[in-house]
Amino acid sequence: xxxxxxxxxxxxxxxxxxxxxxxxxxxxxxxxxxxxxxxxxxxxxxxxxxxxxxxxxxxxxxxxxxxxxxxxxxxxxxxxxxxxxxxxxxxxxxxxxxxxxxxxxxxxxxxxxx
Amino acid sequence: xxxxxxxxxxxxxxxxxxxxxxxxxxxxxxxxxxxxxxxxxxxxxxxxxxxxxxxxxxxxxxxxxxxxxxxxxxxxxxxxxxxxxxxxxxxxxxxxxxxxxxxxxxx
Numbered sequence: 598x599x600x601x602x603x604x605x606x607x608x609x610x611x612x613x614x615x616x617x618x619x620x621x622x623x624x625x626x627x628x629x630x631x632x633x634x635x636x637x638x639x640x641x642x643x644x645x646x647x648x649x650x651x652x653x654x655x656x657x658x659x660x661x662x663x664x665x666x667x668x669x670x671x672x673x674x675x676x677x678x679x680x681x682x683x684x685x686x687x688x689x690x691x692x693x694x695x696x697x698x699x700x701x702x703x704x705x706x707x708x709x710x711x
Numbered sequence: 712x713x714x715x716x717x718x719x720x721x722x723x724x725x726x727x728x729x730x731x732x733x734x735x736x737x738x739x740x741x742x743x744x745x746x747x748x749x750x751x752x753x754x755x756x757x758x759x760x761x762x763x764x765x766x767x768x769x770x771x772x773x774x775x776x777x778x779x780x781x782x783x784x785x786x787x788x789x790x791x792x793x794x795x796x797x798x799x800x801x802x803x804x805x806x807x808x809x810x811x812x813x814x815x816x817x818x
Binding site: 630632637638639640641642645647653655656685687689694695696697698699700701702704705 | 715741742744746752753754755756759761797799801804805806807808809810811
């Protein structure tokens with residue numbers, strides 16, 4: 598049972614490049630979410646999904662796109678990378694909307710934009 | 712605007728000490744979570760609370776909904792407890808996180 602798998606673990610991009618951060622879970626979880634973690638600011642929600650075909654914006658969605666074509670996968674796309682997007686990105690999932698459900702986190706992707 | 716405030720930001724304790732980390736929030740919530748982030752970066756869920764108190768091993772979490780306050784206690788602290796402890800609240804479908812409390816337990 599792999600849990601939540603994020604790839605890649607590390608990535609360096611140049612300003613203006615695009616890329617996709619992958620997130621997959623094998624627990625049949627309906628709720629999936631993406632966060633960024635910056636020093637002194639804590640985790641902030643970028644986008645989330647309550648099920649396949651349904652996505653919504655979080656606290657800091659600008660510059661990021663998501664889609665949820667299957668229950669298992671929730672990729673995060675950076676369309677035109679900017680230095681302000683340098684951060685550590687975490688994907689998480691839970692069985693349902695996480696009012697009383699434990700969140701399962703991936704190991705994170707450390708992204709640097711030059 | 713910070714919906715979630717944690718204190719202290721940093722905490723150093725001697726092994727065996729009783730530790731308390733506090734979390735205050737300003738929004739109505741359906742639940743509060745305590746998370747642990749290991750030095751290597753991995754994040755695990757410790758507790759989910761909507762009322763009262765929960766205990767798991769040496770960790771105890773309490774919540775007072777009326778006062779919008781939660782505490783995480785660690786009894787008989789150990790160096791392996793060294794980590795960042797994060798409080799998160801859920802007003803609806805979205806988490807809001809505190810900035811974390813960095814705990815170092817010295818042998």
